[in-house]
Amino acid sequence: MILLKKIAKTILIIIFVIVVIAVLFMKLWQPFGQGINDNDKKLYSEKTELFYDGTFHGNPEISVMNESKSEFSDHEQTVPKDKIPIHQLDSIPNTSDDDLKWVWFGHSSSMLQMQGLNILIDPAFSEYASPMQGFGAKRFSDLPISKENLPVIDVLVISHDHYDHLDYGTIKDIDDKVKSYCVPLGVEKHLIRFGVDENKIHSMAWWDEVKIGGLTITSTPGRHYTGRLPWQTNTTLWSGYVFQNEKYKAYYTGDTGYGEHFKEIYEKFGAMDFVILEDGQYDKSWEAIHLLPEQGIQAMKDLQAKWIVPVHWGTFSLSYHAWDDPIRQMTALAQKENMNVATPRIGEIVDYDNIQQFQEKWWEDIE
Template structure:
């Protein structure tokens, strides 16, 4: 990756005032979840979070090197396959299209390259080894999902469009992405690229890259063709919208859902593994790929707690449990070895 960026550039940009007054989710100068009590981390809990992070020690880190796989990518995208590259970064193959979700290649998820959560493992695929993408999806603008240096590299070396929630385009334009390569959508809107349909769906979260929150929207994504359907959850708390999405858009061949970074103080904005299993069921998913764990230490649980909890409660749910970098096809035998255990 290139050297660390100047701090102001990595912060991105705020959308122009009034740009989203037509959105039913935008009022009083900010975006909102449907539930009024879920706008982010409660202010009164922030002091306790700072204290607990200072005292947590190494509990959120792996005890040894994280096993990686070198992605074995075909020349052409498959009907339905996925390569988890760590945290929320996933390379999807849907109906012959390559779609990259929440790409983060930087060493730290922070506005600075010197401080902030650092990776537990390298990205198992170099940016230069990516195939030609049809689209890049962004779920929201937090640093562990929207990475300035990765965006700049992709803009220079790929020709795909960025499909993003409302407001995120302001960051991309600040980072010299041409406007014609940016598609901004509200929940319920969609964009078509040939046979590929990208639909913006509800999530329950918040946004912000510095002192101001919720000036940009957050979302999940439906990635679909006539041949396959994938739900990418991004970063979200559990909400009743999963049921209506499952009824109107499901069944899904693959759901990609977050299982990590949970805590009692942000239950409304991050799912735990049991909630991810419930969301998968209500979405009418066939295979569940768990994400948002293993790569960055962003909470207070132990490193492997999310995946152990998921496996313990999965029952007859079909799980894909790849090492970072391990590609799998929905129609093949799915990766299931407990590689995270010593």
């Protein structure tokens, strides 16, 4: 009996030590980001009616998961066997005020060039979309440019705080190139924890505007959720962005399910010249928070989009569909609807004046 008591006591001590270490790890490991405090909660509730009871809420409220069964089998090739062909870049040239150019880095990471500004969107350049490298979804396409060769970033925008969109390693490596950040409410806490100067950060509620050098950036609604730790769900906001100058209107959807917000964006801004559309990592069981291809087509109609480029695919596998299912479905559906979809390779610089040239179905040659 005495021996059993000693064993039980030892086990309890070991469990206690493990719990303490785990808690300390969660608090001290910078990539997890930073939670919000009571002052933040008061500020957010003053800035938006979407924040109450300690979290942000959708409009309308959504359920992240539903009871639908996945339409994809376990045999889908979620990662290609072959290397994805990319266009390697030594540099990204500056542009003029009249240009609209865009380059895709894979997944949702890209650079939009408008008004002579370099706008970096959701850069996730690490090997894994994870708080700890070596775990989680692994990159299966190469970066087209080294982080060292990126130009000065006038604005870095983040749509939400999931690891495939807000990447600690990338922020740490390129922050000295970044002049300013535009992020949804709450995400500023993560950036400050990462070491970013808070004076560079614009924290935005939906429909807030920031004007930079002749370009207006507006935070727009979406249907998604957030969180870098299970007990911090929706303590930060999620959003898309509209970029507008006197010549062009461009829109990045961010991660979102289909909803009335696309029509609202059209009503506020008019027809979109260029849409960076989420298209990938979807499933019927979570269609409330990610666009299925046919819903992406409907979003194009709602926005009266002249051209779209599909993103959120081609780099990280986070769903059950084949790695190229998003682009195959999107291009086929768009052709039936007589809608314009550009399909550049990762690393190709798309000039909006010649966007119709980017129609290669390069994924068809990859196993």
